[in-house]
Amino acid sequence: MAEQEGMHRELKTRHLSMIALGGSIGTGLFVASGSAISKAGPGGALLAYAGIGIMVYFLMTSLGEMATYLPVSGSFAVYSTRFVDPAMGFAMGWNYWFNWAITLAVDISTAALVMQFWLPDVPGWIFSTVSLVIIFAINALSVKSFGETEYWLSIIKVVTVIVFLVVGVLTIFGILGGHATGLENFTMKKAPFVGGVPMILSVFVVAGFSFQGTELIGITAGESETPEKSIPKAIKQVFWRILLFYIFAIFVIAAIIPYTSPDLLGSSASDISISPFTLVFQRAGLASAASIMNAVILTSVLSAANSGMYASTRMLHSLAEQGYAPKKFRKTNKRGIPMAALWGTTFIGLLTFLASVFGSRVYVFLLSASGLTGFIAWLGIAISHYRFRKAFEAQGHKVSELKYSAKWFPVGPILALILCILVILGQDIQSFQHFDWEAISVSYMSIPLFIVLYTYYKIRYKTKLIPLKDVDLSKK
Template sequence: MLGIFMVAGFSFQGTEMIGIAAGESEDPEKNIPRAVHSIFWRILLFYFGSFIVIGFLIPYTDPNLLNTDIANISISPFTLVFERFGLVAAASIMNAVILTAVLSAGNSGLYVSTRMLYALAETGQAPKCFLKLNKRGVPVNALIATAAFGLAAFLTSLIGEGKAYAWLVNISGMAGFITWIGIALCHYRFRRAYIAQGKDLRKLPYRATLFPFGPLLALMMCIIITAGQNYSAFLGTHIDWYGASVVYIGIPIFLIVFLYHKLKHKTHIIPLKEVDLSRDKE
């Protein structure tokens, strides 16, 4: 069950991109809250709405579902819905939809990854060569490096019958949940620091209404899903080290990088009253 949550989380990862786009928005105090609400309703409509429609039209006992696998798009639930309406070219339609979605996701991922690499270079956490900008203000070197990694990730689907690709999907999914853990923790500490320093919450352009329940629930759920997604690998007579390593490989990678940075820069947890809440990086 927890493994399903990891796959579902992998599908939803990317919604946090709106926070990165805030830095380049003309009017972030107005546009970002509007975008956040828009994303919520779009997810509710396009994800859950489509699941409800599929649930009404296709029973779980449908033989096409029982005999399918993820590699066969011709008998996916969405394709079956189109076929029920008499669309002969249902598989071709789904291929076009998926290709469009992949291009959109790749475009947004390339943008966000490039900006993040540039931001890391600005703070000294990545090589300074990634700070180079062209005449349009695009970090060229960061863009090239990001595109190169994306191409390499794509080529892994052709190696080892998809095993390398499965490793990358698990690393990416795990990294996404670790990122969500960091976002929830940062949001919780930001609000607590804001209050501890005597600031008025009404002055915040956008306030999460479910604080502190929201970030704490997100933190707890992400930790549970991350830790328990393949717990069955440890329950048998012999531990399935390969299965565990495929799923949990992202955790040691994160810990190694995190501890290296912490030991190198000798960072520590900043008390709430000393947290810098200024908007300027300087």
């Protein structure tokens, strides 16, 4: 895109690796993994996280192929527009922007909850306001300041997971904690699989939310110094790290804490005071574990807010470049920052936060509406990649021309497509069993929202699915 020249390519390979890795290691691992084990048992949780991990790998390789060929900021909307249908690009872009703008508000609200662990008498809105100002300043300074901040916040999370794994293994063998648990918790009562397929499917959703953020590598591609080298390298590194951190970490938690533990039931995103990591550290005899993990969870929340601000700002800028949003959001300053888009995103994040303070029902509505948007974005990546590769071959190109090609095509995008649909439909399968229409409408609100956006653009501009031979493969 011609306007992309206004963006500064300041993100290095180490930034991209850590952004993709750090974007996926957060409260989903540190907090929600406990509830996953309590619901589906150790085997069910491991199966769900491994399945989603494989799907994410295929999505990353699909995104990597497109991002090295056409590195643009706000990639999902651009790829959907050029390789599928402009109506899909419109819906995909606004869907993803909405997701991160709402998530930004959730994160600054969560930051207040975390801080009140230490300072319970200070009003939460003060911490949220300070967090928002800090995140805004980081993103307003430069692309490099965002990358460096995310790099160091991610390192804190990665080091914590490594220390946790070491302590966990020592505890399993009885070197710490005084009692060797071995694998006894994997065979107790109904373990390793609890609740059958419905419970495993529900944990697929939890695992999916935990992995969301890995796709940020596609958003950052437009501001990478050497996307053709840094993106493939980042994808290879991130896959193995995520698999190691997530699968091994859940194995350690499940081996030490039985799935029947009432403490694991409290391990949900709404209760950040109980982390399965904290439970394991306490089991090993580390008394200050709660305070340490609370500090780590705070860095995770701030990292997520930082990434959310960056992603939503770039997506709004990209939407304006394609004519899907007001022209004023196209402008960048001398440092390559789209300030109008940054202010716009901050304003929506602030409004949503205020809704959480003064109108909880509005807040819950917005939060529910953004619930499945990450999965819809993944669905868009899989469809766009399938169409891109088919168009590439239909127009006489060979796969060997690509600087980076996704392996196992078309198995990868098709498998990712199927799993994404399965997770989206299985979001709240229990509500269908009890015919709880209110719960169904809240859980699946993202789907009609996407359909409305898609249908509006399709009817207004009479767009059609682009024939493979007419797909625009030019690198501009």
